Amino acid sequence: MTNSDPKRPLRVLQLTDPHLTAQSDGVLLGVNTRDSLAAVIDEALKVHGQPDLVLATGDISQDASAEAYRYFGEQLQAFQCPSLWIAGNHDDTPLMTAIAAEFQADPRQWIQGGWHFVMLDSSVHGKVFGELSAEELTRLDNALFEQIELPTVVCLHHHPVDIGSDWMEKIGLKTREGFWRIIDKHPQVKVVLWGHIHQELQQQRNGVDLLATPSTCIQFTAGSSDFSVEPRAPGYRWIELDPSGSVVTEVRRASQFEFKLDESSTGY
Template sequence: MSQTDNRRALRVLQITDPHLMADPAGALLGVNTRESLDAVIGEVLRCHPEPDLVLATGDLAQDGSAAAYQVFRDKLACLPCRSLWIPGNHDDRTVMAGVVVGSDVACRHVVLGGWQFLMLDSSVPGKVHGELADAELDFLADTLARNPGLPAMVVLHHHPVDVSARWMAEIGLRNRDAFWHIIDRFPQVRVVLWGHVHQELDRVRNGVRLLASPSTCIQFAPDSDGFAVEALPPGYRWFELYPGGTFDTGIRRADSFTFRLDHNSTGY
């Protein structure tokens, strides 16, 4: 779906769910997650080498270790832009904050290129599902109310709508009605973007584009009743955002990355 105008585009990338570990040999279902992230960043450098912003949308670490977050930070250092991070259900938000302290990666509201980006923490310590605390909902509503003239991208980790993989129904955003009640009040919201589902999704709800993206490691199979993966390459999402609120977006995959996926696993 193309929605372009002729003004200079803001170039934004979503990198999600790398599931890095302190152990350099750490693997998820047979896939070394550092190597798969390297392959994705290599694809970024080939195809989108000069982004203006990177959105890192959770499950940055599998083990919640400081070493994993340091690896992620160091791997992003090859890109000439700032990055914004949010935690997922596998992350340790306190450890992550300690690694990124003193930089702007922990910013929750950024205005850039005629757009605003709102970064929400949907993680619940010790749980796989997501929920937005009252403070997060207040932040979302108050920030949108203060900035009515800027097109907005709202970013979180957990899916706020059902996806076709039915086993994921219980691990999405639990208080989605409260979330959508706020989103529906603000017509400047153009995009809701998330990670967690390890698969591509593109829908429209009440004029808002709903987008999910491949993981930089393993991919979950759509249309599955129970946990299932598919042998698609890792990838990322790119955006070209225009000041009037129009945009283009797409998925790139690291097709040259070779891996042997463990299809027998019953979870991750």
């Protein structure tokens, strides 16, 4: 699949951690997650217009309900482009994958606009932390060997680096060495993109952009030792990918969205 206009960069929208529920009035720490998602989608359309591709990087549902996944797919109809979904620790991976398939959002590899996208499953059933199985690591390695000429974005849910937050360090990606061993031998990888941490992060490692993105609902306090949330607006990441391999990205927040966050909570 190719970009409609090869002269301009591929425009990619990342939405992550919506934590939707089956009920329309479902809330997470006081925030109605359907309303916050709607505010983020409206902001993206208002500020950036239509993307060419949407990447949904996990925790789509808080209650792992079919209703939540279908609602998410229906909301993405606001975008006239494909979407790719991966599971997070709150998701029911088989169920999410089945419903993603209804929306043609289940491919694990994707080529568009001169870029290659690899979608990884770092979820572990019944656990908050993430792992990449030996099978998943082999799939990643093979996918990168298959498309060695194309600049590549690798997506997963769990953070594969230390983000300076003690409580989140325990629930990140456990199988980091094997992951980075593969990434390091494939110089066409330009971006590693994830969710899970409910905050903005942008670093570089060996020339690879490491990007994490605010949740479309609640935000975790950056650098906190213990669980902590802060009343920042929900957001998204916009990425423009040039076929040459260059990357331009920014995070935007739906600052007009009004909510009353339960800041006293000790978990979610």
